[in-house]
Amino acid sequence: MHVMVVNVKAYSQGIADEAVKIAKIMEDAGREFGVRMIIAVQPSDIYRVSNSSKIDVFAQHIDAISPGGHTGWVLADAVKAAGARGSILNHSEHRLKIDDIYESLRILKEKNMESIVCASSHEIAKAVASMEPDYVAVEPPELIGGDISVTKAKPEIISRSVEEVQKVSNSKVLCGAGIKNGEDVAKAIELGADGILVASGVVKALDKESIIKEMAEAMSR
Amino acid sequence: MHVMVVNVKAYSQGIADEAVKIAKIMEDAGREFGVRMIIAVQPSDIYRVSNSSKIDVFAQHIDAISPGGHTGWVLADAVKAAGARGSILNHSEHRLKIDDIYESLRILKEKNMESIVCASSHEIAKAVASMEPDYVAVEPPELIGGDISVTKAKPEIISRSVEEVQKVSNSKVLCGAGIKNGEDVAKAIELGADGILVASGVVKALDKESIIKEMAEAMSR
Amino acid sequence: MHVMVVNVKAYSQGIADEAVKIAKIMEDAGREFGVRMIIAVQPSDIYRVSNSSKIDVFAQHIDAISPGGHTGWVLADAVKAAGARGSILNHSEHRLKIDDIYESLRILKEKNMESIVCASSHEIAKAVASMEPDYVAVEPPELIGGDISVTKAKPEIISRSVEEVQKVSNSKVLCGAGIKNGEDVAKAIELGADGILVASGVVKALDKESIIKEMAEAMSR
Amino acid sequence: MHVMVVNVKAYSQGIADEAVKIAKIMEDAGREFGVRMIIAVQPSDIYRVSNSSKIDVFAQHIDAISPGGHTGWVLADAVKAAGARGSILNHSEHRLKIDDIYESLRILKEKNMESIVCASSHEIAKAVASMEPDYVAVEPPELIGGDISVTKAKPEIISRSVEEVQKVSNSKVLCGAGIKNGEDVAKAIELGADGILVASGVVKALDKESIIKEMAEAMSR
Numbered sequence: 001m002h003v004m005v006v007n008v009k010a011y012s013q014g015i016a017d018e019a020v021k022i023a024k025i026m027e028d029a030g031r032e033f034g035v036r037m038i039i040a041v042q043p044s045d046i047y048r049v050s051n052s053s054k055i056d057v058f059a060q061h062i063d064a065i066s067p068g069g070h071t072g073w074v075l076a077d078a079v080k081a082a083g084a085r086g087s088i089l090n091h092s093e094h095r096l097k098i099d100d101i102y103e104s105l106r107i108l109k110e111k112n113m114e115s116i117v118c119a120s121s122h123e124i125a126k127a128v129a130s131m132e133p134d135y136v137a138v139e140p141p142e143l144i145g146g147d148i149s150v151t152k153a154k155p156e157i158i159s160r161s162v163e164e165v166q167k168v169s170n171s172k173v174l175c176g177a178g179i180k181n182g183e184d185v186a187k188a189i190e191l192g193a194d195g196i197l198v199a200s201g202v203v204k205a206l207d208k209e210s211i212i213k214e215m216a217e218a219m220s221r
Numbered sequence: 222m223h224v225m226v227v228n229v230k231a232y233s234q235g236i237a238d239e240a241v242k243i244a245k246i247m248e249d250a251g252r253e254f255g256v257r258m259i260i261a262v263q264p265s266d267i268y269r270v271s272n273s274s275k276i277d278v279f280a281q282h283i284d285a286i287s288p289g290g291h292t293g294w295v296l297a298d299a300v301k302a303a304g305a306r307g308s309i310l311n312h313s314e315h316r317l318k319i320d321d322i323y324e325s326l327r328i329l330k331e332k333n334m335e336s337i338v339c340a341s342s343h344e345i346a347k348a349v350a351s352m353e354p355d356y357v358a359v360e361p362p363e364l365i366g367g368d369i370s371v372t373k374a375k376p377e378i379i380s381r382s383v384e385e386v387q388k389v390s391n392s393k394v395l396c397g398a399g400i401k402n403g404e405d406v407a408k409a410i411e412l413g414a415d416g417i418l419v420a421s422g423v424v425k426a427l428d429k430e431s432i433i434k435e436m437a438e439a440m441s442r
Numbered sequence: 443m444h445v446m447v448v449n450v451k452a453y454s455q456g457i458a459d460e461a462v463k464i465a466k467i468m469e470d471a472g473r474e475f476g477v478r479m480i481i482a483v484q485p486s487d488i489y490r491v492s493n494s495s496k497i498d499v500f501a502q503h504i505d506a507i508s509p510g511g512h513t514g515w516v517l518a519d520a521v522k523a524a525g526a527r528g529s530i531l532n533h534s535e536h537r538l539k540i541d542d543i544y545e546s547l548r549i550l551k552e553k554n555m556e557s558i559v560c561a562s563s564h565e566i567a568k569a570v571a572s573m574e575p576d577y578v579a580v581e582p583p584e585l586i587g588g589d590i591s592v593t594k595a596k597p598e599i600i601s602r603s604v605e606e607v608q609k610v611s612n613s614k615v616l617c618g619a620g621i622k623n624g625e626d627v628a629k630a631i632e633l634g635a636d637g638i639l640v641a642s643g644v645v646k647a648l649d650k651e652s653i654i655k656e657m658a659e660a661m662s663r
Numbered sequence: 664m665h666v667m668v669v670n671v672k673a674y675s676q677g678i679a680d681e682a683v684k685i686a687k688i689m690e691d692a693g694r695e696f697g698v699r700m701i702i703a704v705q706p707s708d709i710y711r712v713s714n715s716s717k718i719d720v721f722a723q724h725i726d727a728i729s730p731g732g733h734t735g736w737v738l739a740d741a742v743k744a745a746g747a748r749g750s751i752l753n754h755s756e757h758r759l760k761i762d763d764i765y766e767s768l769r770i771l772k773e774k775n776m777e778s779i780v781c782a783s784s785h786e787i788a789k790a791v792a793s794m795e796p797d798y799v800a801v802e803p804p805e806l807i808g809g810d811i812s813v814t815k816a817k818p819e820i821i822s823r824s825v826e827e828v829q830k831v832s833n834s835k836v837l838c839g840a841g842i843k844n845g846e847d848v849a850k851a852i853e854l855g856a857d858g859i860l861v862a863s864g865v866v867k868a869l870d871k872e873s874i875i876k877e878m879a880e881a882m883s884r
Contacts (some may be wrong), residue, residue: 010291016302042296043264044280044303059265061293069366069421070231072282072315074295075263081237082265090761094293097758102787124765127790130831145290168793168831200290316539319532323566345544348569351610389572389610452733458744484738485706486722486745501707503735511808511863512673514724514757516737517705523679524707536735587732642732 002219003036003195004185005116005137005174006202006212007060007088010042014203019045022202023053025209030055032213033220036195040088040116043074050083058116059087061094064103076107086114088197090128092141098127105131116174116197122157126164129171136165137197139176145200150177151187162192181211182218189219223440224257224416226337226358226395227423227433228281228309231263235424240266243423244274246430251276253434254441257416261309261337264295271304279337280308282315285324297328307335311349313362319348326352337395337418343378347385350392357386358418360397366421371398372408383413402432403439410440444661445478445637447558447579447616448644448654449502449530452484456645461487464650465495471655472497475662478637482530482558485516492525500558501529503536506545518549528556532570534583540569547573558616558639564599568606571613578607579639581618587642592619593629604634623653624660631661665882666699666858668779668800668837669865669875670723670751673705677866682708685865686716688872693718695876696883699858703751703779706737713746721779722750724757727766739770749777753791755804761790768794779837779860785820789827792834799828800860802839808863813840814850825855844874845881852882 006022008014014022019041030037037055050057063073079087089104090096096104101117108115115133119125125136138161143150150157162173175188176197188196198215205211227243229235235243240262251258258276271278284294300308310325311317317325322338329336336354340346346357359382364371371378383394396409397418409417419436426432448464450456456464461483472479479497492499505515521529531546532538538546543559550557557575561567567578580603585592592599604615617630618639630638640657647653669685671677677685682704693700700718713720726736742750752767753759759767764780771778778796782788788799801824806813813820825836838851839860851859861878868874 007292010286010288010294010296010299012288012298015288015296015299040292042299044267044295044300044305046265047268048303059293065231067231067233067236070314071228071261071312071420072280072309073231074265075231075236077233078231078236078263079265082269084265088293091292093291095760095762098753098761098764098787098790099758099783101761102784102790120762121765123794124761126831127761127765127793130790130793131786168789199292311540316541318537319540319543319566319569320537320562322540323563323569341541342544344573345540347610348540348544348572351569351572352565389568449734452728452730452736452738452741454730454740457730457738457741482734484741486709486737486742486747488707489710490745501735507673509673509675509678512756513670513703513754513862514722514751515673516707517673517678519675520673520678520705521707524711526707530735533734535733641734 001034001036002189003038003174004216004219005038005040005195005197007040007197007199008203009060009199011203015042015045016048019049020052022208023049023055025212027053027055029213029216033216035216035219043079046079046084047082056085057083059084060091061089062087062104064100064107066107076111076113080111080113084113086116088116088118091118092120092139092144101128102131105133122160122164125161126168129165129169132169133171135174136161136171137174137176139197143177146178147180148178149180149184150175151184151191153178155187155191158188158191158193182214185215185218186221195219222255222257223410224259224395225437225440226259226261226416226418228261228418228420229424230281230420232424236263236266237269240270241273243429244270244276246433248274248276250434250437254437256437256440264300267300267305268303277306278304280305281312282310283308283325285321285328287328297332297334301332301334305334307337307355309337309339312339313341313360313365322349323352326354343381343385346382347389350386350390353390354392356395357382357392358395358397360418364398367399368401370400370405371396372405372412374399376408376412379409379412379414403435406436406439407442416440443476443478444631445480445616446658446661447480447482447637447639449482449639449641450645451641453645457484457487458490461491462494464645465491465497467651467654469495469497471658475658477658477661485521488521488526489524498527499525501526502533503531504529504546506542506549508549518553518555522553522555526555528558528576530558530560533560534562534581534586543570544573547575564602564606567603568610571607571611574611575613577616578603578613579616579618581639585619588620589622591621591626592617593626593633595620597629597633600630600633600635624656627657627660628663637661664697664699665852666701666837667879667882668701668703668858668860670703670860670862671866672723672862674866678705678708679711682712683715685871686712686718688875690716690718692876692879696879698879698882706742709742709747710745719748720746722747723754724752725750725767727763727770729770739774739776743774743776747776749779751779751781754781755783755802755807764791765794768796785823785827788824789831792828792832795832796834798837799824799834800837800839802860806840809841810843812842812847813838814847814854818850818854821851821854821856845877848878848881849884858882
């Protein structure tokens with residue numbers, strides 16, 4: 001089943017009840033088109049969203065810590081207890097030390113949580129894939145938040161990443177950066193991605209329902 | 222009114238329902254002894270705890286960001302929407318750049334949220350006080366989580382901090398590090414502190430109710 | 443005596459022999475106009491520059507470490523042994539945790555080395571001044587490397603910083619950001635600064651000798 | 664040819680003239696036993712050491728920056744101009760973001776400089792190897808600076824790393840952590856390593872000449 005991950009980042013349009021609204025639209029669209037839906041929210045919204053919708057809620061980040069004296073860092077056990085099923089790691093807006101990626105993946109596996117590790121190039125995609133996350137999300141940073149989709153600007157980065165990742169692991173590949181419509185989504189799937197990681201294209205859209213359905217429909221073809 | 226801040230850090234004994242239990246005990250003790258109670262929890266627990274108790278819930282940390290593309294960083298607006306009334310900043314387990322302390326204080330003030338900035342010495346207490354947080358929490362790092370209270374090991378660091386902070390600001394001073402019982406609390410107040418910041422002394426106690434009441438009672442004398 | 447600090451950053455025009463050339467021009471200009479000259483160079487250039495010129499060489503940064511197992515961090519003892527007389531700290535391109543500023547200042551004092559701590563606002567200038575560095579360099583980050591001098595765009599930030607710094611310490615104030623010519627320098631001194639911190643205005647100038655002399659001359663009036 | 668890398672870290676016994684002395688001993692031992700010798704020194708010592716000895720001098724770290732406004736960060740061009748032939752990256756005392764490892768490797772290759780990337784496990788060794796550094800140095804952090812050599816405590820981590828690295832790249836493997844004598848060195852080579860990365864075992868030794876020769880001799884067998 002293809003997967004659509006909506007990362008609401010720290011956008012005003014994606015916190016508190018706004019996050020719940022997006023999750024509910026995703027829930028409907030996921031059911032209609034047979035797409036797995038994941039929403040990655042602010043840590044303070046995990047509990048609220050996971051209690052208001054049936055789709056999977058992810059943290060946008062966890063810290064490489066175990067329970068103990070770690071004031072102000074995000075604990076996997078805590079986001080799991082709040083309802084998170086997994087976490088994004090190493091987003092281009094939150095790059096991590098390689099040892100922390102490794103340790104965070106170990107922690108997530110131990111807690112039966114899923115992982116999406118972001119990578120800015122096929123070389124880094126391969127490097128992180130060798131640590132066996134569930135998903136590697138390929139996002140050239142210069143396209144994130146922009147108007148041109150990676151599928152148009154750099155399609156080869158997706159196909160090459162799929163190829164390199166498969167050489168070293170069973171991780172699935174998500175396509176991110178600049179995805180704005182159904183055409184971009186269809187192209188991502190065609191290039192070998194198992195799904196998409198989208199943010200501003202959904203969260204800042206005036207008609208969120210329409211764009212979410214368009215993307216889900218494109219994924220189900 | 223004196224204030225008692227319980228920082229549950231990332232302790233297993235302070236997440237999810239455990240955090241709610243501590244908050245409820247604090248609520249009772251605060252009412253009984255006329256002490257303002259604040260619990261600082263994991264970001265993913267803010268919503269749950271603030272909806273289950275009447276005491277003030279704080280974040281343990283916020284990042285110096287405004288709404289936008291900041292995946293995996295903690296947004297003030299989001300923790301506020303989840304129910305947080307303020308945040309700890311610069312805890313010894315999460316030291317911050319001086320510019321980020323300043324910017325985070327600006328953001329908290331803009332959102333009518335309160336601030337507790339931690340400092341490891343009277344010199345740093347004075348430096349952060351000049352940026353006018355609501356509270357400066359003085360905690361010699363070598364005593365945090367330990368068995369000897371700062372009020373016994375280094376009482377002069379509290380009295381000197383109170384003095385230096387008052388020279389440059391209206392910030393109140395909290396006393397932290399190793400506080401374990403009512404005697405430590407009474408001494409902190411005697412040294413000029415407006416309250417205490419406590420963590421393991423409460424969270425890892427076998428009988429949390431008893432120790433919270435003992436501390437609150439000592440503060441009310 | 444007024445002081446002119448040239449920070450060559452990591453500009454190609456300021457490494458290796460280029461740094462030596464700048465230092466020699468500064469040496470001549472300093473002697474001619476009675477200005478104390480300091481050049482802050484890459485750590486790998488401290489030895490070369492300090493052995494080729496009589497002006498004071500500073501590190502652009504030191505880490506808050508003592509001798510020991512700290513691979514790849516910059517040790518005060520090492521830069522001192524290479525010829526450094528002091529260090530810049532907390533430059534806007536290298537912001538530091540407040541505890542590290544404090545610890546680095548302690549280390550520099552212990553080694554009889556001088557310190558220049560950068561600050562982006564009068565509030566932060568005051569906060570760092572309370573930790574008693576030798577110099578506080580006030581640089582609004584948005585003007586650094588630009589064409590408009592802080593003395594034109596925000597003169598009040600300099601005069602206010604001088605005022606606030608003097609309230610809490612004996613630190614001297616340097617004026618930075620966008621300083622391009624003798625007029626800017628004269629204005630900085632007029633606003634109460636003890637000197638200037640300049641980078642691209644000198645390092646990227648086509649005729650470095652001419653601009654260094656113009657600035658030194660303006661300082662000597 | 665086997666390689667012996669001595670990382671002097673920030674030890675007092677390895678800065679300034681002390682670094683030069685170690686380099687000279689290494690030069691003699693390298694010639695006598697046919698071992699390639701590399702000394703990794705503080706950035707401020709690169710110029711002095713590279714001008715006093717014929718062995719290769721490495722930086723202990725470079726930052727992922729290109730020439731420009733990067734005050735206080737270590738520029739590859741600058742350490743190269745001072746005489747460095749390469750750099751260590753991602754030492755356990757200086758862990759890096761995965762994107763910075765990748766970018767730093769790109770910069771080093773562009774400048775014809777060599778790279779040694781440290782890894783704490785065979786999984787991380789494999790991940791960094793896929794980015795094709797010249798050397799991967801495998802060092803379990805818990806053994807660094809200690810009395811028990813990795814070759815005794817965890818020999819399988821070396822042999823497994825050699826195996827995993829060879830699957831994905833042409834990088835050579837160095838063995839580090841706790842190496843104290845010729846026996847440890849011989850064992851490292853036997854396990855498939857191309858050389859060793861040693862620090863306190865040499866730098867803090869009372870008789871540096873004796874231990875360097877012992878290690879070089881063991882490597883030449």
